[in-house]
Amino acid sequence: PSFMAPEILLKKKESYSYSLDIWSAGYLLYILLIGKPFPWYVDTLFNEKTNKKPDFNKVLKKMTKFDNESVNPNDTNDPNIPIKFLIWNMLRFDPVNRWDATTVLDYLKNFQESMQ
Secondary structure: OOOHHHHHOOHHHOOOOHHHHHHHHHHHHHHHOOOOOHHHHHOOOOOOOOOOOHHHOHHHHHHHHHHHOOOOOOOOOOOOOHHHHHHHHOOOOOOOOOOOHHHHHHHHHHHHHHHH
8 A cells, every 4th residue: 555645545636647657666666775764654554363454544544744844855954855755745635735757857867966
């Protein structure tokens, strides 16, 4: 369920678009950089011992909390801000606010150029 964008969990079929892929890519990027899944992942695993199914309402609440934690791209005290800002924008709860592929690629290109 972690790779599932909120619109899938909310079953909003009318909003299925490429933004779903951006969500999954952002989640995968997070795992590759941090080395562990997002906090909401642990709560969504199927518990074989108790036969307990995932609580998607709990997952959606945690996704919303993450979305509300704004990342300031101008924070010069944290060297990780550029990647945090990228991931945060790829994992926006509302697909309208989520970056599209062009914006992600432009951001990465600009970031690369600023490092040279």
